[in-house]
Amino acid sequence: MGRLIWTRLLAAAPSVIGVIVVTFVLTRALPGDPAAYFAGPAATQQAIAEIRHSLGLDRSLPEQFLVYVEDLAHGRLGNSLSTGQPVVEELLTRLPASLELTALALVLSVAIAVPLGITAAQRPNSWIDHLCRIVSTAGVSLPTFFTGLLLVYVFYYLLGWAPAPLGRLDLAYSPPPARTGFYIADSLLSGDAATALAALRQIALPALTLAIFTLAPIARMTRAAMLSVLSADFIRAARANGLARRRIVYVYAFRNAMLPVLTTLGMVFSFLLGANVLVEKVFAWPGIGSYAIEALIDSDYASVQGFVLAMALVYILLNLSIDILYGVIDPRAAVSA
């Protein structure tokens, strides 16, 4: 197991290097002169030159790259142009909000999509199969920001069930003492059920919006994988031996069908992290996505770069954990690694 994790980590190294190089190139491709940006409109030529020197922009590109890598190794991403705070700190304080939303959405979409796909595969061309097909085509076609607004209109304006789409917690409640950074978990830990419920009510719609977008590929892949596994010889053998149907489907078939589903999850994470930005904007969710949007509007490049880098690293980590899970489910994959 330890060896498996090691080899996977090594395999992820080129991706990390690639991500670092690309984010470096992106900042150097900036239109205009960052030094003039930092100096402000009233700065003299000399002041700009000084800032250029202090930012290290007067050195050669390879040198600048080394400085950049060294800064990264020490966890420095520069300071935000608009607030003056270190980008790393701002990202870290906002990360839990994004993670809470994304994790809940993922759990929700897996909980809906996997049973839907399994049931659809057992009865091809039944109504549930058609439902699965409609959901999986419509789900990927719906722009997340549009789904979010529709849900707000129905559940907030028409029905009045959901609170106003304004952040993580209603103003009437104060945030729970921070332990994990997840509001629901934190308020439950401090025994405050009312706040937990309020936080749950706030997160319900954005999480549902994200889940609708991501459940489509999962349902589609589960159905396809289950269909091909259920027609395999070893399933026929199990059936001929008189094993219970439930056991055949959930133990024998599902375990084998999970491998292609896990592979799809990698792509789903890419969608999820991107859609997260849009959903955070719709629901005024104070995560790193809305942080990046504010930074983009302000042309605050250090923050945008930090955001892109952070998202890419989170994505690589998620893919890494899928690879490791793969080895747990399919021992052959662990051996060949």
Add this chain to the structure above:
Amino acid sequence: MSAALRHLRYVLGENPVTLASFALFVVLVAVAVLGPWIEPYDPLATDAMHALTPPSAGHWCGTDAVGRDILSRIIAATRLDLGIAFAAVVLSFAIGALAGLAAGYFGGWTERAVGRAADTIMAFPLFVLAMGIVAALGNTTANIVYATAIINMPLYARVARTEASVLRQAGFIEAARLGGNGEMRILLAQVLPNTMPLLAVQMSLTMGYAILNAAGLSFIGLGISPPTPEWGIMVAEGASNIISGEWWVALFPGLALMLAVFCFNLLGDGLRDLIDPRRRT
């Protein structure tokens, strides 16, 4: 040719969903082309007297916060949105497919270089990378096209590479080589046409994704700037109205966007069934 047409008619007749999506595609293209001639009002003309009126006989989709006719704006936006997506798809096809073909056909360092580049792009969550690219290159429509093209490139490169590495060993390629054709000539005249069907499916599927991506970028305020009509911006403008109950401002542009994406996704699935019935899911 007539056999292919008959096959097409047979498949379309068998599959009403594909037929419907094909019809929708024709409508979308017609709206994009005819745009200025079928708009009932000027998409940029404001009318403070008739701001935020609900859908009526005069304004089928209602008016927005400054009294512009929403239907006219949706029609005007069709050309821009489809244009951006089409340009991005063509660009990523031209670069991605050629790089993938070369990688699969020549193997060796070409394959490693192309594979590494594709992996690096795929190491990012794609929408986030597009945001970063637009932020770095500057906030213009052209850069939305480039960003969308770049994030779609690996998909083409992968499909083309797999196909080309299989075709490399095919008899007719061997024959072309014995006939004295140069490698580049074989690649462009023999390998490329034989991968076109699969690549065409990929183009249709990525069109939908490209539209979503461009609309998403402009929804968060990148690229196209108001008052230019664009579906993503129109939904963003309607977002504040939806909380106070004026649903039509965001709904109709959102529906147009959804319908266009839905159309290209269904069309892609249908094309795939046409070309490769085994991959049907």
